[in-house]
Amino acid sequence: MNCAIIACQTLQDELNLAIQETRCQYPVIWLESKYHISPNSLREKLQSEIDNLKKIDTILFAYGSCGSGLVGLTASTANLIIPKTEDCISMILSQPTKTFERPKKTYFITKGWMDSSSSLLEEYEHTLKRHGEERTKRIFKLMLGHYQYLMLIDTGAYNLDEWKNKAQELAQKVNLELVTKETSIWLLKQLLTGPYDENFCTIKKGETVSLGHFGYQDGRPSQ
Amino acid sequence: MKDLNKMANSIIELVEQLEEESVKKLVDKALNEGMEPLYLLELIAEGMTRVGRLYESKDYYIADLIMAGMIFKDILAFDRMTPDFHKNNTGELGKVMIGTVEGDIHDIGKDIFKGMLEANGFEVIDLGVDVHKEVFVQKFEEYKPDIIGLSGVLTNTIDPMKDVISAFIEAGIREKVKFIVGGNHLTGGACQYIGADDFSNDVSRGIKVCKEWAELTYKGGINND
Numbered sequence: 001m002n003c004a005i006i007a008c009q010t011l012q013d014e015l016n017l018a019i020q021e022t023r024c025q026y027p028v029i030w031l032e033s034k035y036h037i038s039p040n041s042l043r044e045k046l047q048s049e050i051d052n053l054k055k056i057d058t059i060l061f062a063y064g065s066c067g068s069g070l071v072g073l074t075a076s077t078a079n080l081i082i083p084k085t086e087d088c089i090s091m092i093l094s095q096p097t098k099t100f101e102r103p104k105k106t107y108f109i110t111k112g113w114m115d116s117s118s119s120l121l122e123e124y125e126h127t128l129k130r131h132g133e134e135r136t137k138r139i140f141k142l143m144l145g146h147y148q149y150l151m152l153i154d155t156g157a158y159n160l161d162e163w164k165n166k167a168q169e170l171a172q173k174v175n176l177e178l179v180t181k182e183t184s185i186w187l188l189k190q191l192l193t194g195p196y197d198e199n200f201c202t203i204k205k206g207e208t209v210s211l212g213h214f215g216y217q218d219g220r221p222s223q
Numbered sequence: 224m225k226d227l228n229k230m231a232n233s234i235i236e237l238v239e240q241l242e243e244e245s246v247k248k249l250v251d252k253a254l255n256e257g258m259e260p261l262y263l264l265e266l267i268a269e270g271m272t273r274v275g276r277l278y279e280s281k282d283y284y285i286a287d288l289i290m291a292g293m294i295f296k297d298i299l300a301f302d303r304m305t306p307d308f309h310k311n312n313t314g315e316l317g318k319v320m321i322g323t324v325e326g327d328i329h330d331i332g333k334d335i336f337k338g339m340l341e342a343n344g345f346e347v348i349d350l351g352v353d354v355h356k357e358v359f360v361q362k363f364e365e366y367k368p369d370i371i372g373l374s375g376v377l378t379n380t381i382d383p384m385k386d387v388i389s390a391f392i393e394a395g396i397r398e399k400v401k402f403i404v405g406g407n408h409l410t411g412g413a414c415q416y417i418g419a420d421d422f423s424n425d426v427s428r429g430i431k432v433c434k435e436w437a438e439l440t441y442k443g444g445i446n447n448d
Contacts, residue, residue, distance in 0.1 A: 216413075
């Protein structure tokens with residue numbers, strides 16, 4: 001079976017580790033992190049990548065459905081396998097066989113998020129440069145006023161100590177309390193190897209991704 | 224008239240460029256020269272729409288969206304805005320209750336929506352963020368709004384939004400109120416799943432929908448008991 005992976009660059013460290021540990025040899029198409037800002041742009045870009053693929057049977061998505069950005073994609077050239085998660089946070093924080101509960105009042109980061117072009121750190125630095133210190137304080141109070149924690153997710157895919165210092169600096173700038181949480185990349189590894197069980201959406205060639213694929217059937221979501 | 228037109232264009236551009244102090248100075252001048260406050264708010268809203276487009280095209284950051292919202296609130300708070308604001312804000316168009324649903328603490332879009340609703344003649348009750356479905360039901364009984372706006376930025380707010388509407392069905396009061404759901408991730412399919420009457424990905428559309436509903440019954444509110 002010929003497979004290709006379409007991946008968000010934010011997950012680069014985690015996916016590369018998963019590829020290494022599973023000895024996966026599928027080609028990877030990396031998309032810049034910026035696309036997650038607008039679900040419509042993300043959908044458009046992903047569809048274009050799907051449409052351009054040739055001689056591929058199955059496309060594996062290292063993506064959550066951020067902003068429902070994957071809903072509406074058409075499997076025009078191959079089958080699609082998508083983790084059944086609302087976004088990449090739930091993808092890397094979830095644990096096997098346990099229902100995911102998103103921690104409250106928490107802003108989530110990894111090295112990949114801090115490095116990305118749309119990171120909180122970059123947001124802060126841009127704001128300081130464009131709007132000055134006093135307005136930056138006002139803006140960030142509005143942006144993060146309901147948040148209490150900055151959670152650095154330890155996926156095991158990057159040097160935690162190095163990035164913990166940077167995260168602490170950021171936490172101080174934006175007035176949040178830094179916490180860390182250890183997690184694993186089990187879902188990404190299973191994306192590369194299968195089996196494609198209830199943790200994944202399978203969209204056959206010719207079909208379109210719907211909310212139903214993510215479990216939003218009539219009534220409660222399927223577990 | 225020419226001067227006011229020129230000022231109108233400048234106000235839109237200055238909002239787009241996020242020039243807070245310059246906007247405030249020009250708005251002050253425009254009001255002095257007789258520009259209607261509601262028209263002024265439409266200009267600010269147009270500027271904010273342009274900011275939204277710049278954000279979508281990745282030229283602007285989230286902080287810039289917030290800055291635009293701050294400018295909007297600054298203008299709403301102008302002394303000379305408030306007499307007309309209060310005149311318009313008799314709630315004659317209807318009562319809207321809004322809240323960010325359970326599990327989500329984002330409120331920037333909700334707050335901008337609130338400001339525009341009030342400026343357009345709606346009375347608004349804001350329940351805040353992370354609002355449980357039962358609170359929506361309790362507060363409906365207390366305030367009897369015509370419209371309820373459910374806000375959510377996270378993709379996983381689809382179910383909490385549906386839960387709110389299910390709670391209203393269970394309580395036998397679904398038909399007494401219109402629901403609009405707001406958030407960038409929402410689609411027609413999501414709206415259908417949730418069971419809302421309409422949805423919006425941006426403030427302008429949300430206001431348009433609420434005003435259309437208000438026109439259904441221009442006196443006595445949208446849902447007559």
